[in-house]
Structures are given as structure tokens and as C-alpha cells.
Amino acid sequence: MIRIKNLSRRIPGGPKVLDDISFEAYPGDFIAIKGDSGSGKSTLLRCLALQEKWTEGTYQFDGKDIFKQGFSGKMKVKQEVAYVEEKPYLFPNKTALKNVIIGSVSQTPAWRRWTGMVRSDDYMGAMDMIEKRGLIDKAHQKASTLSGGERQRMAIARALVHGAKVIAADEPVSGLDPHTADQVLTDLKALCKEQGVIVIAVMHQGDWAERFADRILGLKGGKLVLDVSGRRLTEREKSLL
Numbered sequence: 001m002i003r004i005k006n007l008s009r010r011i012p013g014g015p016k017v018l019d020d021i022s023f024e025a026y027p028g029d030f031i032a033i034k035g036d037s038g039s040g041k042s043t044l045l046r047c048l049a050l051q052e053k054w055t056e057g058t059y060q061f062d063g064k065d066i067f068k069q070g071f072s073g074k075m076k077v078k079q080e081v082a083y084v085e086e087k088p089y090l091f092p093n094k095t096a097l098k099n100v101i102i103g104s105v106s107q108t109p110a111w112r113r114w115t116g117m118v119r120s121d122d123y124m125g126a127m128d129m130i131e132k133r134g135l136i137d138k139a140h141q142k143a144s145t146l147s148g149g150e151r152q153r154m155a156i157a158r159a160l161v162h163g164a165k166v167i168a169a170d171e172p173v174s175g176l177d178p179h180t181a182d183q184v185l186t187d188l189k190a191l192c193k194e195q196g197v198i199v200i201a202v203m204h205q206g207d208w209a210e211r212f213a214d215r216i217l218g219l220k221g222g223k224l225v226l227d228v229s230g231r232r233l234t235e236r237e238k239s240l241l
Contacts, residue, residue, distance in 0.1 A: 001026050002048070002166065002198065007057035009043055009222075017043050019222040021057070025166075027196035030189055032209030032230070034202075035219035035241050041202045044219065045168040048200065049083035050074055082159030086171040088151055090143035096154050097139040100126040103162040129157040133187060149180035153187060160197070167191070169201040173208060185212045207232075 002025040009018040018040045025031055033041045046052040050066075059066040061080070066073040090099045101122050130139050133153045138146060146154065152172050159167060167188065173181035189212055191197040203209040209216050210232050218226025218241045225240045226233075 001060075001062065003058075003060040004048075005058045005060075007044075007047060007059075008055045009040075009047055009052060010055040016055070017222050018047065021222075021224050023217060023224065023227060025198050025200060027165075027198060028192045029198050029200075029215065030192045030213050030230070031198075031200045031215045031217060032203045032213035033200065033217050033219060034204055034209055034226075036204075039219040039241075040222040041204065041219055042170050043222075045083060045170050045200065045202060048166070048168050049081045050077050051083055079163050081166040081168060082162075082164035084152070084155050084159060084167060084169040084172065086174050087148070088155035090146070090151060090154060092142065092144035094143060095140050096135070096143055096146060096150075097123075097126055097130065099143050100130060100154060100158045100161055103158055126157070126161050129161050130154070133157045134183075147180070149176050149184055152176075152184050156187065156191075160191075160195075164197070166198040166200065169199065171202050171204065173203065174205065181208065188212070 004024070005022045007018055007021040008016055010016045021044065033044065035041050043052060047054055061077055064073065066077055090096070091102070094102070127136070127139060130136055133156065135150060135153055135157070138150055143151070143154070156167060169188070172188070173184055176184065185208060188199045188201065192199055203213070210230065213230035215230055216226065216228050216233065217224060218237070220241055226237055228237065
């Protein structure tokens with residue numbers, strides 16, 4: 001479980017980009033974040049993954065106060081909360097499989113990324129996760145040959161192989177055709193239902209949030225102005241964003 005209380009993020013010498021945000025997320029939740037450009041959506045995801053510093057607030061993860069735990073608490077979050085960018089970076093000249101095994105910068109030691117060392121159990125675990133994402137035929141292709149949707153799903157597989165319990169996905173379907181976008185979101189929804197993964201995804205465009213999310217959080221000017229069950233938003237609720 002994640003419990004965020006009074007999260008604020010101020011740019012040094014500048015304005016607050018997040019202002020007193022509080023919410024909870026439980027295993028299996030699929031939470032969508034909506035809001036206009038500049039509302040703080042991506043900053044919120046990066047704060048959840050501790051890729052940006054908090055100015056104020058408390059962060060409980062699995063019932064423990066992360067900031068009171070110091071370095072060990074922060075390392076736990078960085079391993080178990082995976083930030084998946086809109087266009088996730090994969091080493092272009094390595095295969096999709098090797099990318100999944102090596103892991104991302106935040107989840108894997110530098111020596112592992114540089115050497116690319118592979119154990120047999122690493123190989124089997126990665127192949128199993130890739131197969132579950134429906135991409136077994138792409139495992140031995142170079143990452144540079146993958147489509148946008150395939151890169152997103154490989155990035156998700158990579159995060160899960162390295163112990164992620166939370167996927168913080170920034171516009172995971174931006175720029176994808178409707179069929180591919182549906183595949184990516186269906187995959188994320190299945191992770192919630194079948195493995196209890198928490199998915200928190202920015203989905204500003206279209207009606208994807210209403211179709212797939214269990215809850216919708218709305219941000220405006222860095223403030224949380226909407227927190228509703230996943231459904232079609234009313235015109236009044238849309239006007240708040």
C-alpha cells in the first residue's frame with residue numbers, strides 16, 4: 001500500500017508545482033491521473049518514484065515511513081516503484097531480452113548494466129515475463145527495431161523482472177494507434193488484477209482513463225481537484241481540470 005500525505009514540491013526559488021497532495025493506493029489499483037499541461041502530473045509520478053525531491057509531505061510504503069528509514073527506505077522505493085517514461089529508454093544495440101535482464105538505471109547496479117552479465121535464472125525469468133507480455137517473438141530483436149507499443153511493454157517487463165510492485169507510467173499510450181494503445185492498457189490492467197501490481201498512469205488524452213482506470217485523480221495548478229471512481233466524468237468534473 002502507498003499512502004501519500006501533504007506532498008508538496010517547490011522548484012528552488014520558484015513556485016510550487018505540487019501543492020498538498022494526499023491519496024492512497026492499494027495492491028491491484030489502476031489509478032489514472034488527468035490534467036492540463038503544467039498541472040503537475042509527470043512531477044507527481046517522478047516524486048512517487050523518488051526521481052524528484054519532495055519539499056514537504058510524508059510517504060508510507062507497505063506501512064513504513066520511507067523518509068524516516070533513510071537510505072534503505074529510499075532504495076526500496078527506487079527498486080519497487082518503476083517510473084516508465086512516455087518514450088522509455090532501451091539500449092538500442094542490445095536485444096529486447098538483454099534490456100529486460102540488465103534493467104533500468106534506477107533498478108540495477110551500474111556494473112550490471114555495463115557488463116550485461118546474465119545468469120541462467122535471469123534468462124528464464126526475463127523470457128517468462130516477455131512471453132506474458134505477448135512479445136516472445138521480439139525477445140532476440142534489437143531494441144531499435146521495436147515499435148512504440150512494444151518498447152512500452154518491454155519497459156514494463158523490465159520493471160517487473162527487477163522487482164517492481166508499482167508502475168508509474170507517464171503517458172504510456174501517447175502517440176500509439178488505438179489498437180496498440182488498447183493492448184498496452186489491457187496488459188497493465190491484467191497486472192493489477194492478476195499480480196496485485198499498483199499502476200498509476202498519466203492518461204491525459206482521450207477516454208482511456210474512463211475506460212481502464214479504477215480511480216481517476218485530477219490535477220490543476222499542482223492541486224488535487226478530483227478523486228473519483230473510474231467512470232465517465234461529468235461535465236462539471238471535466239470543468240475542474
